[in-house]
Amino acid sequence: MFSRIKEDIKSVFERDPAARNSFEVLTNYPGMHAIWIHRLSNKLWRNDFKLIARLLSTFSRWLTGVEIHPGATLGRRFFIDHGMGIVIGETAEIGDDVTIYHGVTLGGTSWNAGKRHPTLRNNVVIGAGAQVLGPITIGEGGKVGSNSVVVKDVPANATAVGIPARIVNDKKATDEKTKREQAAKKFGFDAYAVSTDNPDPVAKAIGRLLDHMHLMDTKVADLCKEVNQLGGTVCQDALPELSVGEFMEDEKEAAERRKTYVDAFDPEI
Structure with a gap:
């Protein structure tokens, strides 16, 4: 557990120039607090202690302003910058080295059971205020611009912007x-x-x-x-x-x- 926390803190220095030292990150980054609490609530959820898991995630929401459903899957070195107003749904899947900013929603578009939230591959960046909705996939290295609304898949290494979002630098579109x-x-x-x-x-x-x-x-x-x-x-x-x-x-x-x-x-x- 402690090795994962050290890995998380190290990843913050790589992506946030405002971070000065490890103690500051440990005590003043609510996005990291939300991720660490989620790891515990996710273990409880997977071991069928669902009520306790939900109570813990609700406490995390109250403490950090970040709402992560205990059923969501988070990868390594996931970084939430600023936090506050972030919502990550139950069936969301997030890969390694992903960065998301405040006000982001990884939400669903259906009330039907099953996979209904987005999948973010490795090295994805989601800008502030963006809404990524439905069981779609943001390909590896993909980027979503601030305040965009994404309801379709984004190819690897492409950038999506606008409402509804459109691809602006996809190689196929460029060709x-x-x-x-x-x-x-x-x-x-x-x-x-x-x-x-x-x-x-x-x-x-x-x-x-x-x-x-x-x-x-x-x-x-x-x-x-x-x-x-x-x-x-x-x-x-x-x-x-x-x-x-x-x-x-x-x-x-x-x-x-x-x-x-x-x-x-x-x-x-």
């Missing part, structure tokens, strides 16, 4: 964004506003069209290559380049055209 920008340049469109995370529905629609065009273009290129290898002579001509300017009207001409329309319908204007 898709890069491909889309390349396709936009190839087809003569400005890549601005066709990113995968753009909230504009029109931009999203254009982005999906670019994805489709890029895929079809790739398939046609592969087909032409195979036909040519068999002795054919197809796809010899280069595709004509497109320019956005070709589809844009000169501002002066547009103004004159609008004036003509106005004069035709109301000469007094």
